[in-house]
Amino acid sequence: MADPATQSPYISSSAGGGPSEPGSTPIPAGGRDSKGTSSQSCAVHDLIFWRDVKKTGFVFGTSLIMLLSLAAFSVISVVSYLILALLSVTISFRVYKSVIQAVQKSEEGHPFKAYLDLDITLSSEAFHNYVNDAMVHVNRALKLIIRLFLVEDLVDSLKLAVVMWLMTYVGAVFNGITLLILGELLIFGIPVVYEKYKTQIDHYVGIIRDQTKSIIAKIQAKLPGMVKKKPE
Template sequence: MEQSRRISVHRALGGGAVADVLLWRRRREGVVLLVGSTGLWLLFERAGYNFLSFVANVLLLLVVILFFWAKSASLLNRPLPPLPDLEISEESVLRAADIAQGWINQILLIAHDISIGQNLKLFLKVASGLWLISYFGGVFNFISLVYIGVLLSLSVPVLYEKFQDQVGEKLILVYEFILSLYRKIDDSILRKISFPLNRKKKTQ
């Protein structure tokens, strides 16, 4: 019975190669991602290396290697560097445009509901979400946030898959507490807003 209620974390993450890496079923790729992200974080945060300089230096190194490889290949009658066709397919561009259009339409719909529809609950959710983003953006910089995201992505799914039943019980309790707290705050705000409106109607 309990087994039937368990969520397939692998399927929830898409069930592909990314899910395998996040659940440590491809250990080599997981280790490469963890070590690589840790190295980049140490390079940018602790060594004070600039991101733009890093990208420029990496591209410069690649260009120099490819140039001398091609020159030596023509002199020594060796094969040229095995570079693929460096072009973006029209299908990839259309797929990215469809995804971007969906996100933009969703943002515009939320803005419409807040401004025209005067949806107070949606306004409070968006405002609190933006405030949290602003707060964490002030505490951590972008590189640190990305690194924290990588660490959470490599730890939370595999821990949740292992301790799903225990985590589910605690999440239900936390959700019920947050829901009750949200209802109390929401009711108090609505009461404060509606009270002056009722007084104006009575005076008229």
């Protein structure tokens, strides 16, 4: 494990403890500005809970059609057809507006001028903020992988082994695209159902959680003392 003092300043700043670059805006602990993070969380929450039916329906429908297309065709074909469809719409609209302007002899200009003038460049500060956020998650994932594969805790490593063993059966029935389709259906379906039947679901989940803890406690009680799960 590297000494924290020798880590990159970008990684240090992501943890909120390192110095920031001269002239750059200080980054709060935990990554980007908390207001931006909370607004993004609220946007995702509103999306999966169907607060705006039109917006959620568009995102859900578009992504589902994309996944279904990938299940039937290759990635290259799907991407090519999407680009061709988009170009067909924009080129047709551009030609249509040009003809209308020629007939009416108007000076409206390019129909997409407002979008062409938008500033979509990514600043170096924003790029570094995204990199800092990504590094936090990457470091956390690497630490978890090392902890599981080098068996720091036997119970946790056994849990991973059981899950991977079950996934071999899942992989024999479903491919990756099918799992993504099912995942999207669950993401856009479960939150709405849970919000509607929250009380009943919490009751049954509590029962299952208590039974699971009881079973795990019995299993750990039968393990040798040196491999029992350490108390938190």
